[in-house]
Amino acid sequence: MAGGLSILMPVFDERPTVEAAIDDALTAELPVETRQLVIVDDGSTDGTRELLRSLADRESVEIVFHDRNRGKGAAIRTALEHATGEFAAVLDADLEYRAADLVHVLEPLLSGEANVVFGTRAWTSQSSFSFWYVMGNKAVTMAANVLYNCWISDVMTCHKAMRTDLFRSLRLRERGFAIEPEIAARVLRAGERIHEVPISYRARGREAGKKLTTMDGLRVLRTLVRCRIA
Numbered sequence: 001m002a003g004g005l006s007i008l009m010p011v012f013d014e015r016p017t018v019e020a021a022i023d024d025a026l027t028a029e030l031p032v033e034t035r036q037l038v039i040v041d042d043g044s045t046d047g048t049r050e051l052l053r054s055l056a057d058r059e060s061v062e063i064v065f066h067d068r069n070r071g072k073g074a075a076i077r078t079a080l081e082h083a084t085g086e087f088a089a090v091l092d093a094d095l096e097y098r099a100a101d102l103v104h105v106l107e108p109l110l111s112g113e114a115n116v117v118f119g120t121r122a123w124t125s126q127s128s129f130s131f132w133y134v135m136g137n138k139a140v141t142m143a144a145n146v147l148y149n150c151w152i153s154d155v156m157t158c159h160k161a162m163r164t165d166l167f168r169s170l171r172l173r174e175r176g177f178a179i180e181p182e183i184a185a186r187v188l189r190a191g192e193r194i195h196e197v198p199i200s201y202r203a204r205g206r207e208a209g210k211k212l213t214t215m216d217g218l219r220v221l222r223t224l225v226r227c228r229i230a
Contacts, residue, residue, distance in 0.1 A: 004032060007035060008091070009037060009091050010093070011041045011093045013046040028100045035060055038082045040063075041065045064079070073173075073174040073179030083164050087161060104198070105119045114193070116194050116195060117195045118152065118157050119158075120197070121201040140156065140217060148224075156220070157180070158180070162187070177216045185228065186227060
């Protein structure tokens with residue numbers, strides 16, 4: 001057991017899943033001495049805000065409310081401002097990812113084997129959203145590999161962890177889902193090697209609130225190019 005972990009949880013209109021996601025983040029057995037869950041509600045309008053206010057007194061939980069929807073990237077940056085742990089990791093509130101997989105993500109950090117760890121998803125028929133979703137992910141990941149002369153397998157994974165001070169130093173500016181490739185790009189530009197470990201994943205459908213679109217894919221490519229030439 002070592003260090004302290006801040007789990008950064010951006011939330012937008014996740015009323016059906018957010019309470020279970022919070023319980024998962026707080027109860028998963030993780031190899032850290034302390035954990036802090038920083039939840040940022042990004043202007044939810046479906047009752048999520050009211051539910052979160054009722055949970056505000058839970059131990060090790062800090063909840064911040066944006067006055068309007070600013071995007072996932074903005075929510076992660078706000079959460080980082082409130083992080084107190086030695087390490088920080090992102091965990092979405094939609095239950096596509098499991099907090100227990102952070103064990104595998106944290107191990108290379110705690111052992112000193114790596115400074116940055118991504119949890120990579122294995123695409124299977126029961127866990128992927130659609131053919132085009134998987135192909136889109138593979139396309140933007142290949143673009144990242146070409147642009148940054150690296151070899152990673154999942155640039156859009158949510159499970160990203162690193163030292164909190166390194167995370168804060170990345171000069172992130174993306175407001176939406178393009179925060180995911182921006183994190184990878186900034187890490188690679190800083191000369192860090194990304195360590196990958198396998199994690200479980202179960203994509204939800206549009207009817208359950210899936211938000212990624214084709215336009216987000218184009219924004220991802222724009223972000224990768226922008227960070228490369230900046």
